[in-house]
Amino acid sequence: MSLTLIVLLPFIGAVLPAIMIRAGRNACAIATGSVTLLALILLMAKAPAVIGGEVFQVSYDWLPELGLNVTFFLDGLGLLFATLILGIGLLIIIYARFYLSKDDPMGRFYVFLLLFQGAMVGIVLSDNILLLLVFWELTSLSSFLLIGYWKHLPEGRQGARMALAVTGGGGLAMIAGMLILGNIVGSYDLSVILQNADMIQASPMYVPALVLILLGCFTKSAQFPFHFWLPHAMAAPTPVSAYLHSATMVKAGIFLMARMWPVLSGTPEWFYIVATTGLVTMVLGAWIAIFKHDLKGLLAYSTVSHLGLVTMLLGFGTPIAAVAGVFHIINHATFKAALFMTAGIVDHETGTRDIRRFGGLINLMPIAGTIGIISAASMAGIIPFNGFLSKEMMLEEAWHTVWMDQSWFMPVLATIGAIFSVAYSFRFIFHVWLGKPRDENLPHHPHDPPFGMWAPPAFLTILVILIGLFPAAIAGPIVAATSAAVIGGALPEYHLALWHGLTPALGMSIIAIVVGAVLLMRHGSLLSATANLSRPDAKAMFDCGMAKLVTVTRFATEKLHNGSLQRYLAITIFAAIAIGLTGFYAEPDHTAGTRELLAVSPAAAIGWVLLVVTCLAAVVMHHNRLLSLLLVGVIGLIVSLGFIYLSAPDLALTQISVEVVTVILMLLALNILPKETPKESLAGRKMRDGVISIAAGLGIGSAIWAIMTRELPNSISAFHLANSKTEGGGTNVVNVILVDFRGFDTFGEIIVLGIAALSIFALIETVSGSEAAKRLASWVVKNRRSADRHPMMMVIATRVMLPLSLMVGVYIFLRGHNEPGGGFIAGLVVSVALVMQYMASGFGWTQNRMKVRYHGMIGLGVIAAAITGASAWVAGLPFLTSGFVHVHLPIVGEFELASAMGFDLGVFLTVVGAVMLALAKLSQVERMAEHADINRHPMDYDPSVQTTTPEKEA
């Protein structure tokens, strides 16, 4: 449990700084620090057991079907990295408190930092590789926020974007690699994967998986040729650089290589890819670092170089090299974090980071100078600091490593890397701290920073010295525990000690220090000698590549997504046809179906001919909108007749009542919309659309033909027929399915219907104040008005029909469970009855007499359905389980009263509310356009009123 808490603490704690910043910067920093400290304490409580060889594990099911579970485990490797992340994180939090100026939003900084911290801890403690990937992506995102923290600086934004593009892109490759890996093993749990080295390395998918995972690691850990993002990320505030580039983000790639070391390493592929990449990165990074004038730039390239060093050691694939790698991870984290913080102090105190302007700073800043010099000496690999120890081990391993049958290659290049490393480290020492001041006019007059700013690097520097002097005592246990976890087997024999005797490595070290010092003395001439060398500008190349990518994607987007609905629809339909055709040809067997067909009756044939004629007419005459609307009505009528004929009375009733309201709705729309569609389609476009439409029709038609000529396979329909009466208490199986068996679907559907109606409401209500309102205000009614708008005959007829049709509605509703009918149909019938009143006497007149609000009806309907469903809970049954009783009423006779009827009532209310709201809102637009007053009387001429014409009176 506390393992999960260690991961979750930074995430949960991330809200603290955002709140605590109101209480001041100190409170904010203390709150943030406490979160990290608490996590660190929890971790340290487990440290002794882990070092003793124990592995902690917790597991929660998340999506077990996908193999994705929240599982954490803590072994030596996880402990080392979690300690680095939380420990250095704590120091950074203290340091940042004093580093950030008053203008910087500190709360936000700490929020980002904690999010990042949580993501990193998540990576190193995850047992499930899918979970690990989630955290991996989280670090990419949160580091983006951290690097771009100074968002007013263009370099900050660009650097953040570049880091995100490179590490995020690598992350995508890694997802693929991890999925392959999980597929090979059959599990996404690291603890399982780590047990199956043989299976993985024997798989043909080993190399693709390896390459993809390494892509993720190399991009994250800034390995050549993906190293370029790291120096650009230096635009971030120094605490971020110190944190991301010493102990955390860039070490994530290293961590993963170490984590996967037992299963992925040991093959020639691993050796040549990883060791070579590491070697190239180490030498190249160190070489570039010599020439960087920016203090942080120098450190950035040195980080690249040291990451290469560790990568190379892991690439060697031997246990002893892995131990050296682990040891160097610790050492690098200590001295590099201290160096970055020192660089931040220099920047903070002098106002510049240009090495060419420094010199003799130690006289002005003795404390910072001492810290900087000791850490840089460790970086150079000078005895007796900790950098010396691990570098010695690296050289020793390089000495024993044969590369492509060449035994000289590795030692020579490793020595060259070490020479460069000495050169830039000495440059940091001599050009910054020692010697004479070169620029008297520094932007600020430097002096030592406040305690809170130098204490964190000083603490790390003490570690640098102590580990250097007593490596076995101080770092020995954690190195052993970590190495055991990395190697996954017995530890090789090794000694962490300053003095190993006169070894080849010592010789290489001495060469490196001497030649490195000479290089620095000749730095001026080296600079001028290399000044004219063409060096590829990674940023320009990256920007150029990005620009090309944007051009290509923009082109594709503009082609596909150009804002034209016609094009979208054409592409969509075309794609659907293409997919259908592919499926058709993928199946080689196209035999005709053998199901016995129904005979064609004369009535059916007539209906069919009518349908064909009206369909074609609707297309040919679609420019005349009124006509095409009428034709649609006819088609709907034929369809409902078809439903009756083909044993679907419920469908027929629904279709015909929907048809009525749809036609009314579209008639209302046509009052506003133009009555004619202009003939503007070019012949080519018509041809294209014709071809697409005929293809679509042929496809759909033949598909259903193929289906109907085959027997119905065993479906779940039989269940509904068998249980409708016994379980649902109704004989109309369609209705029972709607309100009982599939009640949850229906519940969702009435909600959708309600939402559609409310959207209509919103669309019309927001008209006022918009362009549309102006257009409506200046609307000129063009079409000729009927002389009698509310004819007496119609008014009387609809009045007489109202109670009758409401009665029909109730009847249809009540019998719906057993005979064709139900809530949907009853709702539509009642709506039609009400709409008739509106049509006869006008909207305003009728509306004034309607006391019901349609919104309320929709809401009431949904609630009624929900309550009916939920009432099953009272009986301890699942949602929407229905019960029923037999009731005997006079006249109506015996019938079953099912609880589903309450549900159906909800359906009924929602349907009436939705239909009426839609129509009411449409007619509201009409009234705005017509500028007509509300008629006071129900009809144009009312014989019972003793006035001549109501129009005059109004």
Added chain:
Amino acid sequence: MEFLVASSIGLLTTCGTYLLLRGRTFPVVVGLALLSYAVNVFLFAMGRLTINMPPILREGVTEYTDPLPQALVLTAIVISFGMTALIVVLSIRAFLEIGNDHVDGRPVGEPSEAGDKN
């Protein structure tokens, strides 16, 4: 009979699709209505065609048509009404906002993209 239904569905799809691809809102609405008929009848026909076998349970009757597609289609019909109503109102609002009823929703005077002029 099956052929009549299949060809009707195909024809409704063709006409609906053609109208769907027109450049003005009203034909698109009509096209969508035709397409809804096609889809509803298609779903309905998945349960195969039968005559005089409505899924209303009766004493002594054992053969019924498949009730499940009917239940699905019933809600589909109502939902397609909701959808039609929504796009009708959308097209009215768009027409009032921009002064024309072209589906691309560009205000009058703003040039439509080359090669895409309806």
